C-alpha cells in the first residue's frame with residue numbers, strides 16, 4: 016500500500032478550498048460543474064467563434080454532464096480556420112502564442128493563445144507533478160524544445176526551480192553522446208524527454224560506462240510511449256520511469272502517472288475530460304476505448320469547449336493504489352489522425368514502435384506507406400545502433416529478417432497480405448525529430 020498523498024491531489028485540494036481535507040470525487044465534480052458554467056458564459060460572451068458555435072443552444076447552463084454531452088465539439092480545423100475568433104481577451108493580454116504546424120490539407124497553422132494566468136496553471140501542474148520525481152538540490156536535465164519564455168522547456172525549468180532543484184535545459188539535441196556526458200558531469204538525477212531521444216542517450220550513457228548512481232528517474236513525454244522503449248531505458252539506466260501526457264492545446268499538462276505507474280492521473284481541476292466514440296461522438300462508459308475530448312475549465316485567453324484531441328485511450332474505472340481521487344487514462348493507444356488504413360485494418364506508428372523497438376539492433380526507424388500501382392508498399396527505414404551505443408552483433412541479414420518477423424507479429428500486418436514490405440537499413444544516424452512520430456503517406460503518380 017502506498018501511503019503518501021499524491022502531490023497533485025494536495026495541490027488541487029488546496030485550490031478547491033478543502034481546508035486540509037483530502038480531495039474526493041464529489042468536491043472535484045462540484046468544482047468542475049461550477050467552472051464549466053463560468054467557462055460557457057465567458058466563451059459565449061467574449062469569443063466570436065463560440066457566440067456563433069453555441070448559438071443553437073438556448074443559453075441555459077447545462078444541468079449535468081449528460082446535458083453537456085449535447086454541446087457541439089470544437090475541432091483542430093475550427094482553430095485553424097481562424098484562431099483569433101477564439102480569443103476572449105484582447106491580444107495585449109496574451110503573453111504567449113504557440114503556432115503549430117499541421118499536417119491537414121488546408122496547410123493553415125494552428126495558433127494557441129495563453130495569458131500569464133493560463134500559463135500559471137501549467138506551471139502549477141508541472142511543479143506538483145514533478146514533486147514525486149525531484150526535490151531540493153536535484154539536477155534535472157530537460158531534453159525538450161521550448162527554451163523561449165513560455166515554451167515547454169522554459170515552463171519546466173521554472174517549475175523545477177520552485178522545487179529548489181536545478182534545471183539543466185538541453186533542448187532537442189542531435190548528439191546523444193554529448194548529452195549523456197553532460198548528464199553524468201552534472202550528476203543529473205532526473206531526465207525529461209521524448210522516448211526515442213532518451214533511449215539514445217541511455218544507450219550512450221551505458222556504453223560509455225558513465226556513473227549512474229545519481230540518476231534515479233526518467234520522465235517520458237509523448238503521445239506514443241512504447242513499452243519496449245520504456246523497458247529498455249529502465250534496464251539501461253536502472254531507474255524508475257514516469258510518463259506525462261499533454262498537448263499544446265492543453266498548455267501541455269494533461270496528466271501524469273504516480274508511483275504506482277498505472278495510467279495518467281488527469282489534471283481535473285483545469286480540464287473536464289470525456290471519452291467519446293470517434294465515429295458517432297457519443298460518450299462512452301469507462302474502460303471503453305475512444306477519443307479523448309477536453310474542455311478547459313479555468314482558461315481565460317482561449318477557452319476550448321469539447322475539443323477533440325485525436326488521441327485514443329480508455330478512462331480507468333478502478334481507484335488507483337496510490338489513493339488519488341483523480342481519474343486515470345490508461346496508455347494513449349494512438350493518435351486517431353495518425354492511423355493508416357490497410358486491407359487488414361488500421362495501423363498506427365505506435366503499433367510499429369511496440370513491435371520494432373523490441374529488436375536490439377534498432378536505434379530508430381521511420382515508416383512510410385506508398386500507394387502506387389496495385390499493391391501498397393510499407394517502407395521501413397531502419398537506423399542501426401552505432402558501436403558507440405553498444406551495437407549488438409546483428410548483421411544486416413539478421414536485422415532485416417528480425418524486422419520482417421516483428422512486422423508479422425502485428426495482427427493487422429498479418430491480415431494485410433497485399434502490402435509489400437521494404438526494409439532499408441541505414442548506417443547513418445537518424446536526425447532527432449521535433450514532430451510526432453507518424454507513418455508518412457506517399458501517394459504515387
Ligand SMILES: [Zn+2]
Pocket residue numbers: 021272273274275276280335336337338339
Ligand atoms: Zn495513482
